[in-house]
Amino acid sequence: MEPARYNDEVSGATGQYFPERYTMIDMYPVNDYGPLMPGLVMAAVAIVHVFLAQFAVGGGILLCYFQWLAMTGRSESSRIFVHGYFKVLVLISFVLGALTGVGIWFTSIQVSAPTIGEMVFNFHWIWATEWTFFCLEVVAGYCFYRYHNQLSDRTCLTLLVLYAFAAWMSLFWINGILSWQLTPGDWLTTHAVADGFFNPGFWPSLFFRTIVCMTLAALIGCVVVNVIPALSREQRQELINKAAHLLMPMLAMPVLGAWFLYTMPSDSRSWVLGGSPAMMLFFMISVGASLAIGGYAFLGLWLQKLYVNGATASLLLLLLAFGATAGGEFVREGSRKPYTVRHVLYSNGIRPEEVAELRIHGCVTNDPYPVIHETSLPNEMVTVGAKVFRRQCAVCHTMEGSNAVAHLTASWDADQMRMNIAKLQQTKPFMPPFAGTAAELESLVQYILWVHDSRPNDWRDSSESATIDQITKWLDEAGTEPADVSSRKTPVATATRIDSSESEGSAE
Amino acid sequence: MDRMFPFGFDSHLAFYLVVYVLTLVVHVFLMAYVLAGSLWLSWATLFPGADATPRAKQPLARILRDWMPFALSGAITAGVAPLLFVQILYRQQFYTANLLLGWRWMVVIPVLVMAFYLLYVVKSNAVGRMSLPVRLGLSVSIAACFLFVAFCWTANHLLSLDATVWPEAYGSGVAVKSGFALPLRLLTWIIGTFPVMSILASWQLRGMRSRTAASDPTVSESHWTALFNFEHRRLGTVSVAGLALASVCAAGYGATLPPSVRALLIGNTGLPWILVVIAGVLFQIAGWLFQFRRPCICNRWLSAISLAATITLIGVASLREIIRLTLVNLDQVTVATKAAAGVGGFELFVVFTILNVGLIVWCICLVQSRNRQA
Numbered sequence: 021m022e023p024a025r026y027n028d029e030v031s032g033a034t035g036q037y038f039p040e041r042y043t044m045i046d047m048y049p050v051n052d053y054g055p056l057m058p059g060l061v062m063a064a065v066a067i068v069h070v071f072l073a074q075f076a077v078g079g080g081i082l083l084c085y086f087q088w089l090a091m092t093g094r095s096e097s098s099r100i101f102v103h104g105y106f107k108v109l110v111l112i113s114f115v116l117g118a119l120t121g122v123g124i125w126f127t128s129i130q131v132s133a134p135t136i137g138e139m140v141f142n143f144h145w146i147w148a149t150e151w152t153f154f155c156l157e158v159v160a161g162y163c164f165y166r167y168h169n170q171l172s173d174r175t176c177l178t179l180l181v182l183y184a185f186a187a188w189m190s191l192f193w194i195n196g197i198l199s200w201q202l203t204p205g206d207w208l209t210t211h212a213v214a215d216g217f218f219n220p221g222f223w224p225s226l227f228f229r230t231i232v233c234m235t236l237a238a239l240i241g242c243v244v245v246n247v248i249p250a251l252s253r254e255q256r257q258e259l260i261n262k263a264a265h266l267l268m269p270m271l272a273m274p275v276l277g278a279w280f281l282y283t284m285p286s287d288s289r290s291w292v293l294g295g296s297p298a299m300m301l302f303f304m305i306s307v308g309a310s311l312a313i314g315g316y317a318f319l320g321l322w323l324q325k326l327y328v329n330g331a332t333a334s335l336l337l338l339l340l341a342f343g344a345t346a347g348g349e350f351v352r353e354g355s356r357k358p359y360t361v362r363h364v365l366y367s368n369g370i371r372p373e374e375v376a377e378l379r380i381h382g383c384v385t386n387d388p389y390p391v392i393h394e395t396s397l398p399n400e401m402v403t404v405g406a407k408v409f410r411r412q413c414a415v416c417h418t419m420e421g422s423n424a425v426a427h428l429t430a431s432w433d434a435d436q437m438r439m440n441i442a443k444l445q446q447t448k449p450f451m452p453p454f455a456g457t458a459a460e461l462e463s464l465v466q467y468i469l470w471v472h473d474s475r476p477n478d479w480r481d482s483s484e485s486a487t488i489d490q491i492t493k494w495l496d497e498a499g500t501e502p503a504d505v506s507s508r509k510t511p512v513a514t515a516t517r518i519d520s521s522e523s524e525g526s527a528e
Numbered sequence: 529m530d531r532m533f534p535f536g537f538d539s540h541l542a543f544y545l546v547v548y549v550l551t552l553v554v555h556v557f558l559m560a561y562v563l564a565g566s567l568w569l570s571w572a573t574l575f576p577g578a579d580a581t582p583r584a585k586q587p588l589a590r591i592l593r594d595w596m597p598f599a600l601s602g603a604i605t606a607g608v609a610p611l612l613f614v615q616i617l618y619r620q621q622f623y624t625a626n627l628l629l630g631w632r633w634m635v636v637i638p639v640l641v642m643a644f645y646l647l648y649v650v651k652s653n654a655v656g657r658m659s660l661p662v663r664l665g666l667s668v669s670i671a672a673c674f675l676f677v678a679f680c681w682t683a684n685h686l687l688s689l690d691a692t693v694w695p696e697a698y699g700s701g702v703a704v705k706s707g708f709a710l711p712l713r714l715l716t717w718i719i720g721t722f723p724v725m726s727i728l729a730s731w732q733l734r735g736m737r738s739r740t741a742a743s744d745p746t747v748s749e750s751h752w753t754a755l756f757n758f759e760h761r762r763l764g765t766v767s768v769a770g771l772a773l774a775s776v777c778a779a780g781y782g783a784t785l786p787p788s789v790r791a792l793l794i795g796n797t798g799l800p801w802i803l804v805v806i807a808g809v810l811f812q813i814a815g816w817l818f819q820f821r822r823p824c825i826c827n828r829w830l831s832a833i834s835l836a837a838t839i840t841l842i843g844v845a846s847l848r849e850i851i852r853l854t855l856v857n858l859d860q861v862t863v864a865t866k867a868a869a870g871v872g873g874f875e876l877f878v879v880f881t882i883l884n885v886g887l888i889v890w891c892i893c894l895v896q897s898r899n900r901q902a
Contacts, residue, residue, distance in 0.1 A: 123637040133623040145873030213872035390699040
């Protein structure tokens with residue numbers, strides 16, 4: 021059964037529509053970020069946002085604790101701290117946290133519109149539910165911020181509890197969507213929103229993130245304590261030790277981390293535990309930074325052997341906590357390879373069930389967008405190659421900047437390149453299969469070779485039938501399945517899988 | 529599309545359109561407060577007036593400075609919901625316009641961050657010690673930031689409507705359309721924010737008047753009455769002028785639309801909403817004119833004007849969607865919403881919306897009772 025295709029007569033834009041899965045596959049323009057690969061842009065925004073958002077969540081819990089200490093007479097200086105800390109929370113979290121949250125949406129669109137589209141499509145009511153908690157968070161937070169001096173202790177605590185509850189619930193909801201990307205679990209067969217949301221990675225991820233939130237809040241608390249002028253040295257010592265109570269759950273991090281690793285698909289786990297040097301490095305940075313914070317907290321704050329001044333807290337916070345967050349987020353993003361949504365969408369925005377279709381019809385056949393500076397390209401074949409690169413590679417690679425394809429393929433000759441790209445998922449198991457025709461693959465190879473050769477004005481058109489036949493043979497040998505097909509539980513969608521099989525059959 | 533919007537559409541599409549329009553209107557209320565408020569503050573700083581108290585220190589400017597950071601926070605938060613549903617309704621159009629504008633679109637975020645922090649600077653006590661050029665610079669910078677964001681949204685929206693120009697826009701890098709449509713549409717929205725801001729600020733002035741009069745016995749009641757009535761009249765004047773000018777700009781924008789779109793707007797789909805908008809505008813103007821003849825602002829009339837403004841905004845948002853649905857591929861949007869309706873979670877949204885609205889009301893009640901607690 022051939023998937024229905026439509027041509028948008030109104031707009032002239034093209035796309036494919038698979039009615040069986042009710043999904044729209046859109047052709048989007050791809051932006052060039054120069055030497056930066058889009059993934060790096062995404063990572064930068066995401067790490068900043070996650071850091072700030074987790075601070076907001078943990079900050080709510082910390083404030084509730086200190087408000088309770090103040091109103092029960094356990095620590096009078098806590099009252100001063102609560103008021104000072106909340107100002108920081110509002111100025112940093114309400115402003116930067118909220119706007120980087122919107123920014124992450126915009127950045128996701130820039131980097132991979134199909135991925136964010138898939139997430140929004142499947143979980144838009146979960147996101148809408150999260151939005152209602154954003155509203156509660158803002159209202160409760162501002163009520164406290166504006167009127168805490170005029171309210172009773174009990175009312176202040178009520179507002180802070182509501183704020184903390186709303187902030188934590190926003191983590192609860194987004195955690196389900198993010199963990200679904202790596203471990204969609206039973207959702208792959210049922211497509212039930214509950215199965216997707218409460219996926220295998222949900223609980224370890226939620227508990228782990230909650231502890232990270234509390235850790236960040238406690239460390240920022242140490243900074244704030246040191247910059248409130250009204251506090252004496254003794255009061256600061258007391259408040260820092262109280263804040264350190266929120267660091268104690270870090271003891272559970274190794275167990276939760278192991279639980280999370282256990283829920284990861286085996287191939288993803290193998291990248292983190294040595295299969296991919298870059299991912300292993302970031303994993304170790306995250307673990308090392310967390311251990312350093314935990315060790316310092318235990319010695320200095322719990323055993324009270326050390327006094328934490330502003331510089332120490334800042335250093336710990338900004339370097340270690342940021343490093344741990346950045347490392348953790350990198351691992352979380354990277355371990356999904358070759359997917360952005362496991363078994364649903366590859367990193368380049370192509371669906372697994374589309375590959376067989378694109379092997380026949382081509383991945384840039386309907387691409388309406390020209391290549392920028394097209395006139396500087398020597399011939400049509402290289403131009404097509406540039407389009408193929410844009411469609412299939414550009415989300416994770418640049419041609420000559422970061423993670424550059426020209427660099428990665430520098431030691432390959434033309435035939436090696438043809439074979440390695442045709443069997444990409446076998447050459448590099450964290451790469452998706454090539455999703456285009458043999459002619460498109462040859463165009464990509466010629467584009468890369470042309471760049472290797474310093475972009476000369478003249479370039480030979482090399483579409484000999486023997487070359488194309490050889491590439492076709494390699495593509496057929498590699499098949500259209502990803503490398504992890506053996507670990508796959510169930511086909512994504514029966515209807516489209518049948519389509520793919522039929523397409524493969526017809527190709528043969 | 530032969531029945532009044534949204535009834536002439538597939539039921540799933542109509543449902544998402546209603547949710548989108550309603551959440552957009554909530555966002556527009558807060559956005560209008562921030563945009564018009566920042567322009568008002570710039571004007572008040574630039575032209576202090578001949579009164580003993582300069583405009584920038586009069587009650588309206590004080591209220592705006594005090595509440596704009598919260599209003600911006602609220603506008604951004606409220607904006608998340610329509611931003612979510614626009615991705616369900618017009619995924620390809622919205623994403624493509626985002627991508628074509630590229631960094632020119634992404635820069636909206638740092639610009640808003642800058643505006644946010646400048647609002648806090650303007651709100652702080654330190655602003656009283658600043659020289660006039662610095663205060664003017666601050667106010668104008670804030671207004672410029674919001675105008676830039678408004679421009680980006682308008683450019684994005686117009687680009688998303690015209691898929692025929694996408695490949696050329698991508699190739700040439702010229703993604704902002706020239707012509708009259710962009711300035712007229714932008715002016716409609718900018719000028720249209722003043723009536724909304726006037727209503728919200730009027731409600732705030734009422735609350736401020738009662739609290740200030742009670743807390744400052746050295747100032748006579750008659751003085752406060754005169755001052756606040758003057759501010760109310762000024763807001764009324766701004767509102768009436770804003771409604772009239774925005775209507776002219778909207779008519780001008782309508783003239784730039786293709787004949788097929790205009791035909792739909794004056795047909796069964798759009799005409800009822802055009803009439804609703806006209807009625808809403810006329811009622812607001814009449815309401816403000818009636819207020820001018822009274823010695824003080826009347827709660828009942830202000831409520832009626834607020835209701836009329838809400839209905840007007842719903843009408844404007846509906847007309848905006850009718851125009852968009854005429855220009856995009858309706859089949860594609862219908863299929864997308866039908867598919868989205870099959871995804872679960874709506875019940876969850878309803879339950880938590882009720883819960884959180886209740887909790888928000890509780891928060892406000894807790895704050896309202898602060899005088900008793902004090």
